[in-house]
Amino acid sequence: MRGIYVHVPFCARACPYCDFDFQVGRTPDVAGFIAGLEREASGRGQELAEWTCPEGPGDSDLADAPWSTVYLGGGTPSLLGPAGLAQLGEWLARRFPGAGAREFTVEVNPEHGDPSLYAAVRAIGGTRVSLGTQSTEAEGLRTLGRVHSPEQALASIAAAVEAGLRVSADLIVGWPGQTAAGVQADVARLTQAGAEHVSVYALTIEADTPWPTLVRRGKRRLPDSDHQADMLAAAEQALTSAGLQHYEVASYARAGAEAQHNLLYWTWQDYLGLGPSAHSARYFADGSVLRRGNVRGLPTWLADPGTPAEAERLTPEAAAIEGLWTGLRDLRGLDVGAYLRRFPAVTRGWIEHRTRRQVARGNLEWAAEGQVLRIAPGRWYWHDAVAADLLA
Numbered sequence: 001m002r003g004i005y006v007h008v009p010f011c012a013r014a015c016p017y018c019d020f021d022f023q024v025g026r027t028p029d030v031a032g033f034i035a036g037l038e039r040e041a042s043g044r045g046q047e048l049a050e051w052t053c054p055e056g057p058g059d060s061d062l063a064d065a066p067w068s069t070v071y072l073g074g075g076t077p078s079l080l081g082p083a084g085l086a087q088l089g090e091w092l093a094r095r096f097p098g099a100g101a102r103e104f105t106v107e108v109n110p111e112h113g114d115p116s117l118y119a120a121v122r123a124i125g126g127t128r129v130s131l132g133t134q135s136t137e138a139e140g141l142r143t144l145g146r147v148h149s150p151e152q153a154l155a156s157i158a159a160a161v162e163a164g165l166r167v168s169a170d171l172i173v174g175w176p177g178q179t180a181a182g183v184q185a186d187v188a189r190l191t192q193a194g195a196e197h198v199s200v201y202a203l204t205i206e207a208d209t210p211w212p213t214l215v216r217r218g219k220r221r222l223p224d225s226d227h228q229a230d231m232l233a234a235a236e237q238a239l240t241s242a243g244l245q246h247y248e249v250a251s252y253a254r255a256g257a258e259a260q261h262n263l264l265y266w267t268w269q270d271y272l273g274l275g276p277s278a279h280s281a282r283y284f285a286d287g288s289v290l291r292r293g294n295v296r297g298l299p300t301w302l303a304d305p306g307t308p309a310e311a312e313r314l315t316p317e318a319a320a321i322e323g324l325w326t327g328l329r330d331l332r333g334l335d336v337g338a339y340l341r342r343f344p345a346v347t348r349g350w351i352e353h354r355t356r357r358q359v360a361r362g363n364l365e366w367a368a369e370g371q372v373l374r375i376a377p378g379r380w381y382w383h384d385a386v387a388a389d390l391l392a
Helices: 030-043 045-050 077-095 115-123 138-143 150-162 180-193 210-216 225-241 260-266 298-303 316-327 336-342 348-360 380-391
Strands: 003-008 069-074 103-108 128-134 166-173 197-202 245-248 251-253 271-274 279-283 289-293 310-314 364-367 372-375
Touching: 003 077, 003 260, 030 045, 030 077, 030 271, 030 298, 069 077, 069 260, 077 103, 077 115, 103 115, 103 260, 115 150, 128 150, 138 150, 150 166, 150 180, 166 180, 166 225, 180 197, 180 225, 197 225, 225 245, 225 251, 245 260, 260 316, 289 316, 310 316, 316 336, 316 348, 316 380, 336 348, 348 364, 348 380, 372 380
Parallel strands: 003 069, 003 271, 069 103, 103 128, 128 166, 166 197
Antiparallel strands: 197 251, 245 251, 271 279, 279 289, 289 310, 364 372
């Protein structure tokens, strides 16, 4: 399995906490953007020709669709509107026939999530939407600088379900003033509206976003790490009680509703990133991996979309170290056999040696008679600390 990520770098306005790569404006130049994508794909023609179709178990039904997942992220892909999405979908279908056969996701802002938009998503092959709900509390939406209302958030979920789309909803927790009761209410509203997948993120403030300036002006407060931990715990309790499995550090899903494209990143699968700031990864038989990052900024990317800002081939051992960290994001556990097949330069003994401190501390544990390595129950809060130790 392998996937395509397309970064759609347009937003109607800037959220005060966001440092993603986007250009503000209400009328995106869709034609110019797609022309840039075509120039990037053409400029990477030799590279793309070397990507081969998967032949592994379970992929026989995808023999004619090497790009099994598609994810349109941003930015705000839904800002393109039905007509813009149709144009982007037509380009993808022409350039990458059959792409998205397993899963095709489009990020949507709730204020855009109406039946006409969802009909356009379905028409281009979309099977899933990722909704930037962030909160169902009016106070939370004001604090986070979102323009949609709680009612629009829930109506957009219901409309997506009615359109036959699987729904992932994002939830930001730990904003100043949020309570555990508010988190529990968020979860109840999202799941009752039809969200089968919820991604939970602690509010993170980057230095180059508007939030620090608003703090200096007395219009915002910085989040408190202890409060964030409490809100993350409240979210986990509410979501698991609602029947969703905590299957990845930041993700919860009903059985069968796991995000297939996101799992590519944690299970060492190839993915192609197109558009400004998009990243790609290609794994090789010796366990090495080629990583590529596109330039940031729409004008800079449009000037030369085929040339990367960065490209690095990790050695087999360096790739194995990185793969150990990414694989442990899946809380169901890292399949040691699959890991060693992907990274043949290392051994089980190497894994045991590298993880010994975290196993001794109780943060990692062996399961399934030693065939699975996983974050120990309740220790997912410390995943970043575990990662830092494994990467050191």
